[in-house]
Amino acid sequence: MEPLRADDPTAVAAEVVPGRVAQERPRTRRDEIAEAAARYFAEHGYANAGMRDIAEAVGMRGASLYNHFHSKEEILYAIALRMTEDPQADLLLLDGEGGPVQRLTGLVEAHVRRLARHRVEHLVALRELSALTPEHRRIVTDYRKYYQRRIRDVIEAGARMGVFEVRDAHQSAIAVLDLMNGISWWLRDDHDVDQLVDDYVDFTIRGVLHHQVRS
Amino acid sequence: MEPLRADDPTAVAAEVVPGRVAQERPRTRRDEIAEAAARYFAEHGYANAGMRDIAEAVGMRGASLYNHFHSKEEILYAIALRMTEDPQADLLLLDGEGGPVQRLTGLVEAHVRRLARHRVEHLVALRELSALTPEHRRIVTDYRKYYQRRIRDVIEAGARMGVFEVRDAHQSAIAVLDLMNGISWWLRDDHDVDQLVDDYVDFTIRGVLHHQVRS
DNA sequence: GTCTATAATTGGATAGAC
DNA sequence: GTCTATCCAATTATAGAC
Numbered sequence: 001m002e003p004l005r006a007d008d009p010t011a012v013a014a015e016v017v018p019g020r021v022a023q024e025r026p027r028t029r030r031d032e033i034a035e036a037a038a039r040y041f042a043e044h045g046y047a048n049a050g051m052r053d054i055a056e057a058v059g060m061r062g063a064s065l066y067n068h069f070h071s072k073e074e075i076l077y078a079i080a081l082r083m084t085e086d087p088q089a090d091l092l093l094l095d096g097e098g099g100p101v102q103r104l105t106g107l108v109e110a111h112v113r114r115l116a117r118h119r120v121e122h123l124v125a126l127r128e129l130s131a132l133t134p135e136h137r138r139i140v141t142d143y144r145k146y147y148q149r150r151i152r153d154v155i156e157a158g159a160r161m162g163v164f165e166v167r168d169a170h171q172s173a174i175a176v177l178d179l180m181n182g183i184s185w186w187l188r189d190d191h192d193v194d195q196l197v198d199d200y201v202d203f204t205i206r207g208v209l210h211h212q213v214r215s
Numbered sequence: 216m217e218p219l220r221a222d223d224p225t226a227v228a229a230e231v232v233p234g235r236v237a238q239e240r241p242r243t244r245r246d247e248i249a250e251a252a253a254r255y256f257a258e259h260g261y262a263n264a265g266m267r268d269i270a271e272a273v274g275m276r277g278a279s280l281y282n283h284f285h286s287k288e289e290i291l292y293a294i295a296l297r298m299t300e301d302p303q304a305d306l307l308l309l310d311g312e313g314g315p316v317q318r319l320t321g322l323v324e325a326h327v328r329r330l331a332r333h334r335v336e337h338l339v340a341l342r343e344l345s346a347l348t349p350e351h352r353r354i355v356t357d358y359r360k361y362y363q364r365r366i367r368d369v370i371e372a373g374a375r376m377g378v379f380e381v382r383d384a385h386q387s388a389i390a391v392l393d394l395m396n397g398i399s400w401w402l403r404d405d406h407d408v409d410q411l412v413d414d415y416v417d418f419t420i421r422g423v424l425h426h427q428v429r430s
Numbered sequence: 431g432t433c434t435a436t437a438a439t440t441g442g443a444t445a446g447a448c
Numbered sequence: 449g450t451c452t453a454t455c456c457a458a459t460t461a462t463a464g465a466c
Contacts, residue, residue, distance in 0.1 A: 045345035047262030050441055064450050127342055130260035175394060175418050182393025203390050207422035265459060279432050
């Protein structure tokens, strides 16, 4: 018989409809562990992190972690899931006010700000995908694909209206995402986030998508 | 007493002066193992690859690998070193003919083509940096910093001449590199490389760096 | 240089008291 | 829910024959 444990994160994932705003939950012990683990994973790599290391970082013994997570992989999954699930809420911006330029600009801003806020978790989610179980990896990947598809669609709409100039909206969407996600590899805490946002709106909207600012 | 083994890759690294063309070596058994390992690392992750798995992929037993490498980490290091050392040769293009635009265009082309040729090794070198020993990681990182610095310098030169329009050459160099390196995460073998090169020259030179093609 | 066999250690996970 | 103590599986790496 399976003992009673913390909720399976898979269940949480199933409840969230892409495009819906994720619920703000109260900060639990689980979250605290996941965050400490993310910091450790980011610095030493998932594989080089022992359960004892993670436990120490949060001030308990290795065995106690199993009251909050079934396994080490589940900790990683919780991190990766959060970093792919939460951004789905930002996709509402693509149905918001203005045309494709304003909408996508809003999404880029939100994406970069969120990434700056959760730099380590974001890095871990990107880099350690291959450490997830196939099932968990699939769930995370599906979210990512949906997010990318939505961006491609705005780009396509903008291209049809003549505000973007692209050869292939799919390829451009990839470029925009790679550009933004690259940030998590080198961002430091002392970076000016507003400046960062400005730069990346410029790189993506005016750069990759060749939007001409009308004067 | 240390037994006689394959050359320490560190020694190879020390011989190469950044900016010099790396020697073309005859294809050794070591290279064969490293390539097979890279494919396995790319698919399953470095940590999930056992020496037995790598050995099987190349048609031998686990113990036999130790005739070619001192450790599993050394295999990874050989891969990572090759993927950071070889591109240094392309930096010669930055001292070549034409102005900053032509020179950097040439480098982007070379970079993307090289990346397409060695997609798996490139991905592994990027993603598994944290699995290297601190010493090895430092060597690889130093090469990368030098490469990035050289790109920043051409961008700065182009900006001074008015052919590029950038706020901060350093930040632009990062964006250009992130954009290109992102390719290794999603590239498939059936991709049209010429098309890819055209797209990424456009994304970087005309996009990120805002170079206006004079008509 | 490759093999079989095995040493040695790490590290995820569990048992059961408190 | 946290602890101590421990199990046990996996796996890097070595020994020594061929």
